[in-house]
Amino acid sequence: MHKFITGLVLSASLLGGCTQNPVTGQSEFSLVSAQQEVAIGEQNYQPSVQAQGGRYVVDPELTIYVNSLGQKLAAVSDRPKLPYEFLVLNNDIPNAWALPGGKIAINRGLLRHLEDESQLAAVLAHEIVHAAARHSANQMTQGALLGLGTQVIDQTSKDSEYAELIALGTGLSAAAWQARYGRQHELDSDRYGMEYMVRAGYDPQGAVELQQTFVELSKGRHQDFLSGLFASHPPSQERVEANRAHASRLSGSLRNQPAFARATAQLRKDKEAYELHQQATKALADKSVDKALSLTEQAIKKQPRENQFWETKAHIHVLKKQADAALRAYDQAISLYPEYFSPYLGRGAIYQAKGDYRAAKADLLASQRWLDTPVANYLLGQVSLELGERTEALRYFQTAASASGEIGQAAQAELQKVGVAQAP
Numbered sequence: 001m002h003k004f005i006t007g008l009v010l011s012a013s014l015l016g017g018c019t020q021n022p023v024t025g026q027s028e029f030s031l032v033s034a035q036q037e038v039a040i041g042e043q044n045y046q047p048s049v050q051a052q053g054g055r056y057v058v059d060p061e062l063t064i065y066v067n068s069l070g071q072k073l074a075a076v077s078d079r080p081k082l083p084y085e086f087l088v089l090n091n092d093i094p095n096a097w098a099l100p101g102g103k104i105a106i107n108r109g110l111l112r113h114l115e116d117e118s119q120l121a122a123v124l125a126h127e128i129v130h131a132a133a134r135h136s137a138n139q140m141t142q143g144a145l146l147g148l149g150t151q152v153i154d155q156t157s158k159d160s161e162y163a164e165l166i167a168l169g170t171g172l173s174a175a176a177w178q179a180r181y182g183r184q185h186e187l188d189s190d191r192y193g194m195e196y197m198v199r200a201g202y203d204p205q206g207a208v209e210l211q212q213t214f215v216e217l218s219k220g221r222h223q224d225f226l227s228g229l230f231a232s233h234p235p236s237q238e239r240v241e242a243n244r245a246h247a248s249r250l251s252g253s254l255r256n257q258p259a260f261a262r263a264t265a266q267l268r269k270d271k272e273a274y275e276l277h278q279q280a281t282k283a284l285a286d287k288s289v290d291k292a293l294s295l296t297e298q299a300i301k302k303q304p305r306e307n308q309f310w311e312t313k314a315h316i317h318v319l320k321k322q323a324d325a326a327l328r329a330y331d332q333a334i335s336l337y338p339e340y341f342s343p344y345l346g347r348g349a350i351y352q353a354k355g356d357y358r359a360a361k362a363d364l365l366a367s368q369r370w371l372d373t374p375v376a377n378y379l380l381g382q383v384s385l386e387l388g389e390r391t392e393a394l395r396y397f398q399t400a401a402s403a404s405g406e407i408g409q410a411a412q413a414e415l416q417k418v419g420v421a422q423a424p
């Protein structure tokens with residue numbers, strides 16, 4: 001009995017312990033240590049960025065601006081020593097997220113709805129609280145205690161036909177970091193976020209206006225808008241009022257509208273180009289391929305440095321069975337943003353179809369280096385077979401076979417075929 005209790009205490013102290021929350025000061029039990037938090041964040045950072053559109057590379061100055069504002073707020077937070085990093089994602093959906101440990105992203109699609117620096121500070125400070133107050137660690141601990149497991153990331157691409165998988169990068173359908181915080185976490189993030197804003201000199205009204213904007217955005221919008229930001233940050237008049245009441249007790253005046261306007265000038269200049277591209281994506285979904293091509297080419301004319309536009313153009317040429325035009329467009333997408341998985345995947349598939357298996361393998365491996373997807377493993381399996389690399393092919397198919405959906409099933413079928421061929 002004594003031994004049993006000792007064992008229990010020992011494993012509890014190994015697993016976690018009671019600590020004081022760095023933001024609220026309340027004591028809480030956590031199974032996730034501060035070092036583990038940072039490690040989980042690091043591990044999920046790159047895949048989350050890749051799966052959600054990659055970095056916004058048309059104007060890298062914008063990320064520099066967002067990061068410097070974020071660092072200013074993090075420095076006055078309750079956990080200034082976390083390895084914070086702030087970046088802008090090339091994604092139309094109005095969204096923002098924080099990984100445990102302080103890696104924080106804001107989508108291009110949310111920035112365009114903001115009006116000044118105090119509103120941006122409200123977004124970033126809110127996310128800083130999620131990281132500083134260990135909200136994810138808290139969710140993970142609760143999940144583990146309830147026996148729910150701690151699935152932090154769901155990287156499995158959704159069931160989809162092959163052509164759509166190639167367009168994964170433009171479709172942005174892969175789920176990555178999807179923390180679901182509770183109501184209390186959201187209220188805490190609003191509240192303490194406003195404290196951080198004020199400590200850095202900002203007008204807390206920015207947080208009130210931000211919530212108001214979210215309420216407006218959530219009205220009558222497409223499901224996309226609800227699946228992004230609002231899945232984890234439900235907007236409500238209740239939160240607007242809570243923020244208003246809290247703001248009235250705080251004082252800060254900084255709005256920095258001109259600096260914000262300068263930093264986001266390119267984004268506003270390209271508004272029409274992104275709208276044309278969204279129309280093109282919609283036309284593609286409606287199978288109006290020629291209309292989609294014309295809209296995409298108009299978008300490219302307005303902003304030729306947007307890698308996503310070139311990738312959409314490549315995808316359309318694939319659908320039109322114009323392999324050479326598709327290759328040229330993928331080349332362009334890759335040269336504009338070489339650290340992005342998706343166009344390599346598309347180009348590799350074309351090389352494979354053309355029978356150039358060496359070039360196909362090089363591209364599929366490049367794609368995998370940035371984001372390891374089931375479809376890349378599946379195609380690598382096929383290409384390896386063509387190159388006579390049977391053992392490698394088996395390994396790729398095995399990896400792909402663990403995925404759900406069509407790709408997983410196709411990989412299992414390939415595994416059986418290779419296995420049968422190998423049997424004497």
Ligand SMILES: [Zn+2]
Binds near residue numbers: 126130181233
């Ligand atoms: Zn939140």
